Amino acid sequence: MKRELICIVCPMGCHCSIEVDATAPKGYTFSGLTCKRGEDYAIKEITEPTRMLTSTIRIEGARLPRLPVRTSSAIPKERIYECMGMINALRVTGPVSMGQVLIKDLFGTGVNLIASRSL
């Protein structure tokens, strides 16, 4: 199956395609890419795409009503809405400090949800 992608490794933004090909060195053939890093990106993007997720949660006892949060590293892309559900259900009471862990080990990935500011 052929997949069309836009590479985001560098500002070039190559429009490319990737196709499974068991006879090729990496197991895929590529077109439209101009570097090796792009090939690795394309493989990751079609096998196990991940994204950083940032949002806000409700906070009480603080100067502001919302606390910005983020995942400590990227999570599987297909889990984003599930993770938003957990974020929306979460409430904390201040004070909170930057980097504080709010949810440990999201979906068994080892990735935490952390506060992205002190409040």
Added chain:
Amino acid sequence: MMSMNTYEIIIVGGGPAGLAAAIEAHKGGSQKILVLERDRELGGILMQCIHNGFGLHIFREELTGPEYAERFIREMESLGIEYRLDTMVLELRDDRTVDIISSEHGFETLQAKAVVLAMGCRERARGAINIPGTRPAGIYSAGAAQRFVNMEGLMVGKRVVVLGSGDIGLIMARRMTLEGAKVLAVAEILPYSGGLTRNIVQCLDDYDIPLYLSHTITNIEGRDRVEGITIAKVDATRQPIPGTEIHYDCDTLLLSVGLIPENELSKSAGIRLDPVTGGPVVNECMETSVAGIFACGNVVQVHDLVDWVTEEARKAGHHAARFAQGQLKEGSPDLVTRAGHGIRYVVPHTIRVGNLEQEVDLMMRVTEPCKNKNLVVRHGETLVKKVRKVHLTPGEMESIKIPVEKLQGLSGELNVCLEEVAHEA
């Protein structure tokens, strides 16, 4: 001894530019520094930019806006640098006095040896782009919506159209989607997006939000609240083409149609502005046309990366400290930079070679996207510096560093332009 109302350095604005300038001025030996901030906290626009992608160059990590700001706020506080919140600067004069007002202290006039302008920029509003239609509620600049959603916890709408594909518009399209809104379309009048490719992919493509290039809004409907929006394709002269209209039932329009450096104070001090950047004309030290008044960050030129704001602000803070200590050489510039073929503007505008410590960093934007060109700096016919560029776009600032040795003894114009790459023999 300095009196209560006298400072070595006064910095107007406590966002990323003001914070970095204050820290650097302190490192440069300035003792009495004051940062003036009109908002309720330091950090500026970073505090509402909760997405990641900040700090790759300065910290070699990907931080969110609040994290990036908090590192600088902590450093500034640990150095004991004085700041005032909820304080508005009303007027700046060329003798480096400023009138300020706050509910805590009332009206005051302060005197500084050097001033650093770090007021940032503001969003272009509907009035500046002449969109037809009624004037209902539900039309927000993307940044205002970002503040409502990310800081105040208020949702601004359920069915959304975004006009303009700058990074803030793209980021907000994703943000509104994650918060449960339906983002129907992003319309961009230009044939290319001004946003980063990464944002097109991760904010629009990931969420199946369509991007319509060469499209603009031709009508807004609704009396009390937005009820519908019509977009249409535009021709090469940016006029809507009849028959290409697409109509959306929606309640919200977000505008991401450009940023303008905020220079009311600069004007009150008689500082010369560059009509292209909208910011002050500056020299190699980031000093404006008024001696002892420096400027940095988005008030000078709208940046796409906060990391470059920090670098520019460090330069301004460093040289403001030198000025306050009488170490800068005054006098007319040796060189004037000029934006030549393919270049929209160049900052700094003038160079006094005697004040350069190691190099000068010329920052510029190209006029349109292009590939495989040489970015060239010439003095007359003489080549000063040439950099091969595979990919150039107006959305990404370019810079060229020129070592001071190459500029010694030169006077007149430094011309920056794009040239074709000569074919290999």
